[in-house]
Amino acid sequence: MTLLTGQASKVKNYINGAWVESSSGRQEEVFNPATGEIIAYVPISSREELDAAVRAASRAYSEWKRVAVPRRARYFFRYQQLLVQHSKELAELITLENGKSLEEALGEVQRGIECVEFAAGAPTLMMGSQLPDIATGVESGMYRYPLGVVGGIAPFNFPMMVPCWMFPLAVACGNTFVLKPSERTPLLVNRLAELFAEAGFPPGVLNVVHGAHEVVDGLLAHEEVKAVSFVGSQPVAEYVYKQGTAHGKRVQALAGAKNHSIVLKDADLDHAVKNILSAAFGSAGERCMACAVAVVQEDIADELVGRIAAAADGLKIGNGQEEGVFLGPVIRQANKDRTIDYIEAGLDEKAVLVRDGRKDAAAAGNGYFLGPTIFDHVVPGMKIWRDEIFAPLLAVVRVKDLAEAIAVTNESPFANGACIYTDSARAVREFREEIDAGMLGVNLGVPAPMAFFPFSGYKKSFYGDLHANGRDGVEFYTRKKMITARY
Ligand code: NAD
Numbered sequence: 001m002t003l004l005t006g007q008a009s010k011v012k013n014y015i016n017g018a019w020v021e022s023s024s025g026r027q028e029e030v031f032n033p034a035t036g037e038i039i040a041y042v043p044i045s046s047r048e049e050l051d052a053a054v055r056a057a058s059r060a061y062s063e064w065k066r067v068a069v070p071r072r073a074r075y076f077f078r079y080q081q082l083l084v085q086h087s088k089e090l091a092e093l094i095t096l097e098n099g100k101s102l103e104e105a106l107g108e109v110q111r112g113i114e115c116v117e118f119a120a121g122a123p124t125l126m127m128g129s130q131l132p133d134i135a136t137g138v139e140s141g142m143y144r145y146p147l148g149v150v151g152g153i154a155p156f157n158f159p160m161m162v163p164c165w166m167f168p169l170a171v172a173c174g175n176t177f178v179l180k181p182s183e184r185t186p187l188l189v190n191r192l193a194e195l196f197a198e199a200g201f202p203p204g205v206l207n208v209v210h211g212a213h214e215v216v217d218g219l220l221a222h223e224e225v226k227a228v229s230f231v232g233s234q235p236v237a238e239y240v241y242k243q244g245t246a247h248g249k250r251v252q253a254l255a256g257a258k259n260h261s262i263v264l265k266d267a268d269l270d271h272a273v274k275n276i277l278s279a280a281f282g283s284a285g286e287r288c289m290a291c292a293v294a295v296v297q298e299d300i301a302d303e304l305v306g307r308i309a310a311a312a313d314g315l316k317i318g319n320g321q322e323e324g325v326f327l328g329p330v331i332r333q334a335n336k337d338r339t340i341d342y343i344e345a346g347l348d349e350k351a352v353l354v355r356d357g358r359k360d361a362a363a364a365g366n367g368y369f370l371g372p373t374i375f376d377h378v379v380p381g382m383k384i385w386r387d388e389i390f391a392p393l394l395a396v397v398r399v400k401d402l403a404e405a406i407a408v409t410n411e412s413p414f415a416n417g418a419c420i421y422t423d424s425a426r427a428v429r430e431f432r433e434e435i436d437a438g439m440l441g442v443n444l445g446v447p448a449p450m451a452f453f454p455f456s457g458y459k460k461s462f463y464g465d466l467h468a469n470g471r472d473g474v475e476f477y478t479r480k481k482m483i484t485a486r487y
Pocket residue numbers: 153154155156157158162180181182183211212213214216217231232233234236237254255256257287288388390416455457461
């Protein structure tokens with residue numbers, strides 16, 4: 001790791017295969033959230049710099065779209081090898097800039113690699129379909145083509161996995177790409193781009209422009225950009241979807257979440273405690289599939305809450321680079337302050353604070369740490385039930401039965417994930433049929449689908465039609481031509 005204190009470097013843009021320093025004259029500090037130290041400076045690039053990247057991508061597209069699909073796939077085999085070789089280094093970089101534990105970061109790297117593996121299946125994924133005789137002597141066929149230049153806008157919480165939902169599949173389908181990473185975690189993406197170049201991809205196929213809303217607005221308005229993939233918070237997702245579609249682009253915008261986990265009285269409680277603990281407090285709760293609300297049948301609520309709180313006391317909080325650390329910092333001081341405001345709001349609304357993460361020793365240090373925080377007796381309508389807090393804060397809602405648990409879950413404005421812990425197949429079936437969320441888990445905490453399935457979500461958790469990954473991803477990054485022919 002070369003990024004140590006005193007060596008904070010300027011993050012560069014990657015345009016047309018070259019590393020270029022931004023000339024915008026604007027930059028922001030990138031912090032190590034575990035220490036508060038500045039580790040780099042990220043440029044807030046200008047519209048002109050974005051335009052240069054789109055021009056490069058557009059030029060590269062005219063060649064790249066003609067590269068035979070199996071050849072395109074072969075680049076991804078090489079890329080996959082490089083990512084595997086560099087897994088540990090990539091994970092260390094994620095921990096440095098995001099704060100999550102090294103173990104979580106290694107898991108993220110693996111999920112990113114799986115996206116590249118899926119993209120390498122492009123020859124099969126890109127296939128069309130034919131019917132040899134739609135009428136006597138007349139045949140019809142569907143052929144699949146890329147769109148052109150695609151833009152991607154990523155959040156801070158998965159610096160590797162989320163960009164890997166986007167550019168590998170888009171590029172494997174024959175598009176070229178302009179990526180704007182989160183300004184809070186810009187380092188990992190540059191390493192991904194370096195390895196991309198090492199895998200031999202031609203210049204201009206992937207471009208990286210660092211910055212903020214000016215670059216986003218540029219992507220949303222640029223005539224040459226045909227589609228935009230966005231992942232981030234709900235208000236920005238809605239904005240990106242509305243602006244992008246108003247400019248005639250395809251947009252998939254994956255947004256915020258407030259995932260509920262239902263625990264019925266017949267659940268294996270050891271298992272439920274372990275999984276909820278990990279889903280609520282792992283990655284400091286900064287996961288769009290985190291468990292934010294436990295909806296617990298009242299018969300077992302005292303026992304479950306007591307056991308989760310006791311287990312939370314045993315979690316090691318600290319710098320994710322250290323062995324055995326479970327809970328790292330949140331991304332910025334502002335996120336910590338915002339979470340503390342929510343703790344106050346929970347108290348004002350008369351929820352019962354069972355465990356106060358502000359009191360953990362780590363919360364007094366330099367990093368942006370907050371210990372596991374648990375509120376019991378939360379009721380729908382309270383701020384801590386409704387809003388996405390995106391921090392290690394678990395709200396517990398007590399219910400009398402499954403029907404009430406489903407009703408509470410479905411009342412949430414978000415609909416990303418939902419889980420159930422139970423031994424009853426009938427309850428699982430009712431949950432599956434009645435729950436209004438896109439990704440469901442049964443007796444597990446974080447039901448994030450693998451790269452060959454869509455990353456689903458509804459309501460305020462998703463804006464668009466086609467989700468990221470899987471067949472949806474292929475549909476999103478391609479257009480079809482129908483040929484009808486008589487010979
Ligand atoms: P964010 O919305 O603050 O930022 C996401 C991206 O949008 C960044 O690249 C940022 O630069 C840009 N952006 C921010 N404000 C903007 C504005 N006003 N105009 C234009 N662009 C803007 O999100 P974040 O804090 O980086 O990430 C956390 C959020 O992402 C959480 O809400 C989380 O649930 C969500 N998320 C969702 C999924 C999912 O699959 N649904 C996955 C990961 C993260």
